[in-house]
Amino acid sequence: MTEDLRDFIRHRIRDDLRTGASDGIVTRFPPEPNGYLHIGHAKSICLNFGVAGEFDGRTYLRYDDTNPLRESQEYVDGIQRDIAWLGFAWAGPTFASDYFERLYEFAEELIKRDRAFVCSLPAEDIRATRGTLTEPGTDSPYRDRTVDDNLDLFRRMRAGEFADGTHVLRAKIDMASANVNMRDPVLYRIRHASHHRTGDDWCIYPMYDFTHCICDALEGVSHSLCTLEFEDHRPLYDWVLDNIAINYHPPQIEFSRLNLEYTVMSKRLFSSLVDDGHVTGWDDPRMPTLAGMRRRGYPAGAIREFCRRIGVTKSDGAVEYALLEFCVRQELEATAPRAMAVLDPLRVVLTNYEGDSESLSAPWHPQQPDQGHREMTFSSTLYIERDDFRESPPRKYRRLTPGGMVRLRYGYIIVCEEVVKAADGEIEELRCRYVPESKSGSDTSGLKPKGVIHWVDANTAVPAEVRLFERLFNDPNPGAGNFVEALNPTSLLIADARVEPAIVASEATSMQFERTGYFVKDARDFTSDRPVFNRTVALRDSYKPG
């Protein structure tokens, strides 16, 4: 698909290719394996892989695994599963930890050039001497150690002679810089911790700012794309590469991260939601994680389409959920088979129906005949949606009413003759008459019912749990400060539904339940004995009562 995407990054890449500044495109997607990927990552993935694909380049999946305290193999596996599901093929994977030895050598080089020094200040003192946003910091008392002392100390750091926190390697830049990132930033810290890949080989680990730029250079990344909050780090990215003997220097280009209304986009906040039991896990269908969206039934193609439509810029804002849902419906509309399920059943007894039952045929997708048909049974006892009957209907109500007539989709026309209520006034059952000559496809009744509703045969319908989701938060922009209070208490509703048997038997995972929405078999909990469905998204509804 050669599409004319014209964001500032693609403009820049075309220019670089045209002027010869780049002779090929290499990008990378660099997640830290400390959590699951979310829709915000999908934007970055689609950008990096998309651009490489369009310009005949390649994209490395490179794990930024420089902090063994928070990273694990579980996450590296999950990340690969999600990217593959999204539909992208990476070069690698590679790991920052693959380059630990090279990184170490570059660090020694910096020391030998007197551009880095071992600082033995405690963390609190480093913080205290860093200055503030408006005041310069002050030099570390260890800043003037000799090159030989620094080299000796750094080698002993590596050798494991010191406890965590006792020494760090710092760049020697400028404690008075207006950019706090340039005030002698820490390059290496001591961490006697096992790394998920290098085990106990190392007890010193490089920091992001030192690692990332070098890995980009080593992998020949032509355009290092990252989000806006790293803009302030670009001078440091450039400083590191300018002060070591490396023959390549990628440009870092920043774009704004994705914000989605009514949700958060932070792995840290996700962890709290999971740990505190507000959701069932990283793949809870309400989560904006790719795992959650997959389980919710969002097609990968819909997420890619969404990322294409939101574009790439440097301005921050929040995209409305409606756009994502539009993309989801668009894809499901074209692919999902249709069937009938009643979410909130109301019994209907046909008083004039003779015989046991009959079989009716209905297309899996009326607009796509090649999807074929399924059989469904029809009998004297049916279920319809409780909401499809009103004793006192609003104006323009096109469903069933006392004395009213409605078409049962793919079945017969029925007329409501009696409303049976329980002692408390709750409607228990509708007694209706059906019109024998109104059978769908061979209707000779001449009747024109004002509406069509869905139904299932009470005798063959299968009980199913249907999970209905609403937004996780009520606040359009929940933040770290209020995200627990902002949680929507009714983000999950469970319906005791009745579905036609063909749904349970079908191979299809995603389906449209006619008139109610798109649903997917829950990947974890569905069994044919106990069917469980997730509502992916409701159908668009232009019905306005009154």
Place this chain on the structure above:
RNA sequence: UGGGGCGUCGCCAAGCGGUAAGGCACCGGGUUUUGAUCCCGGCAUACGCAGGUUCGAAUCCUGCCGCCCCAGCCA
């Protein structure tokens, strides 16, 4: 009050000195055995504000205003 960014329709977003694309949402209308889909139409005299340059500015200059990010031995 230091530094770095960003401000075009409710939301996203083209535009790069020549007189405001597109999508989502929304509002009308048509088709329809899903109030779905589909189709047709409407939807910024206006580009944060104020000056200036120019025949001509959303696009250039100046000054304001607003919002976001930065003081982890996180990434």
